[in-house]
Amino acid sequence: MDICFDEIKKEFQIGIIGFGDMGRLYAERFSQAGWIVNVCDRKENFEAVKEKCDGTTINALQDGFQVSRKSDYILYSVESEYLDRIVGMYGPATKVGAIVGGQSSCKSPEIRAFEKYLPKDVEIISCHSMHGPRVNPQSQPLVIIRHRAKDKSFMIVREILSCLQSSVVFLSAEEHDRITADTQAVTHAAFLAMGMAWRANNQYPWEINRWCGGIENIKMNLSMRIYSSKWHVYAGLAIFNPDARKQIKQYATSVTDLFKLAISGKAQEFESRVRTAGKFVFGEQFTASSSGLLLSDELLDQYSISNVPNDKSVGNSHLSILAIVDSWWKLGIHPQKHMICSTPLFRLWVGVSEYVFCNPDLLTSCIYTATKHNEFCPDDLEFVISARSWSEHVEQGDFENYKKQFIKIQDYFRPRFEEATKVGNAMIKKLLENLKKTA
Ligand SMILES: NC(=O)C1=CN([C@@H]2O[C@H](COP(=O)(O)OP(=O)(O)OC[C@H]3O[C@@H](n4cnc5c(N)ncnc54)[C@H](OP(=O)(O)O)[C@@H]3O)[C@@H](O)[C@H]2O)C=CC1
Numbered sequence: 001m002d003i004c005f006d007e008i009k010k011e012f013q014i015g016i017i018g019f020g021d022m023g024r025l026y027a028e029r030f031s032q033a034g035w036i037v038n039v040c041d042r043k044e045n046f047e048a049v050k051e052k053c054d055g056t057t058i059n060a061l062q063d064g065f066q067v068s069r070k071s072d073y074i075l076y077s078v079e080s081e082y083l084d085r086i087v088g089m090y091g092p093a094t095k096v097g098a099i100v101g102g103q104s105s106c107k108s109p110e111i112r113a114f115e116k117y118l119p120k121d122v123e124i125i126s127c128h129s130m131h132g133p134r135v136n137p138q139s140q141p142l143v144i145i146r147h148r149a150k151d152k153s154f155m156i157v158r159e160i161l162s163c164l165q166s167s168v169v170f171l172s173a174e175e176h177d178r179i180t181a182d183t184q185a186v187t188h189a190a191f192l193a194m195g196m197a198w199r200a201n202n203q204y205p206w207e208i209n210r211w212c213g214g215i216e217n218i219k220m221n222l223s224m225r226i227y228s229s230k231w232h233v234y235a236g237l238a239i240f241n242p243d244a245r246k247q248i249k250q251y252a253t254s255v256t257d258l259f260k261l262a263i264s265g266k267a268q269e270f271e272s273r274v275r276t277a278g279k280f281v282f283g284e285q286f287t288a289s290s291s292g293l294l295l296s297d298e299l300l301d302q303y304s305i306s307n308v309p310n311d312k313s314v315g316n317s318h319l320s321i322l323a324i325v326d327s328w329w330k331l332g333i334h335p336q337k338h339m340i341c342s343t344p345l346f347r348l349w350v351g352v353s354e355y356v357f358c359n360p361d362l363l364t365s366c367i368y369t370a371t372k373h374n375e376f377c378p379d380d381l382e383f384v385i386s387a388r389s390w391s392e393h394v395e396q397g398d399f400e401n402y403k404k405q406f407i408k409i410q411d412y413f414r415p416r417f418e419e420a421t422k423v424g425n426a427m428i429k430k431l432l433e434n435l436k437k438t439a
């Protein structure tokens, strides 16, 4: 089918409901690519939206009714917690024959809301950019979900999204949610638990010689990155995704099981379990290739927010890393197969796990520290409690307590966000530049 996109662009209007971080990123990219773009946020934010659109060709409208009446492809980019209510409000006002999609991080509830509230003549093509608003979309995975759409509509949406220059993957909502439970929700759970454990022990990890250098920098930078972001993004993608609940629970169980083995003198059982899990995930040869990151201490040492000299650093049990590999094993997951829906954070997480497991001396030292040293027990104990606490909030679908816990920890670390974000961004940029193409 031949379509002249230059002609279509003259009339076709894109609508974005929710002019927050992601909505604004999309609106700017689409309008720079020459599309007509209408945006709105909550009605009371209209003046602020108008101001942000000054000097651009983006049309600020009062509310989702106006956007829905005028636009031919409407994207909802709002908090997942409110999505059902918002689609219920504006969905019935969708222009006849338009296409609707959303940017939310968990797709099954989004598609359910579209099916529930959209008129039958409306087509549904959704998407999900696998990166945050401050990451360049170029080459990052972008999932497109063609739920109900004619060929022509599908081609138009692909053309619209092509200006992001992302690496496109086509999945169903269910496939998307199963994979992102691992690449997003469990990854976040691990870094959320680290931050919570540090706070519980009244530590700023960068001030302590047990946490400096190498992979410690990744842990600190990524944990600070999550805590400096919006809680609702993490809560939504974990709580709404049934696969995420199961996987986060397994992660908390793996953390607990390993800790119990370590403190009850079952060193051999601990070692055998860790090595079996490692073989399942990384293969018999333990070759560092799945993330393609090829991390090295020298590289990571450059991205520190700590003032403690590296030679003062002491061994770490890395319970968080041993447990993620254990949980992948228990769930039968090969994270390498999930790279199609990977975020920068997930790639670093797999890279770090691979770094520990493919470095025999380091792995042995982690096992030794966990089972024979008492020094790390207080830290590991708090980590166990934290992993279980996050898992419980997710399992209960408890947005309120998730938010309270997140904000308490966010406030504790807030003074270091500015520096950590700068260092973290530089680190992610550099590490991803090193990413070699995996087959
Ligand atoms: N941030 C990220 O890294 C990514 C987020 N996502 C997903 O994208 C979606 C948006 O996230 P993000 O942009 O980060 O969040 P933001 O909080 O920055 O944006 C959401 C926006 O929607 C607005 N909103 C709320 N109710 C309405 C309404 N009735 N009509 C119009 N606008 C409304 C909010 O206003 P107010 O704040 O006043 O309530 C806010 O400005 C989420 O579903 C998230 O899961 C996807 C990929 C990456």
Ligand SMILES: O=C(O)C(=O)Cc1ccc(O)cc1
Binding pocket: 104, 105, 129, 130, 131, 132, 183, 184, 226, 233, 237, 343, 344, 345, 346
């Ligand atoms: O990289 C991550 O995991 C992030 O934290 C950013 C993020 C958050 C939500 C998404 O739906 C996609 C990316």
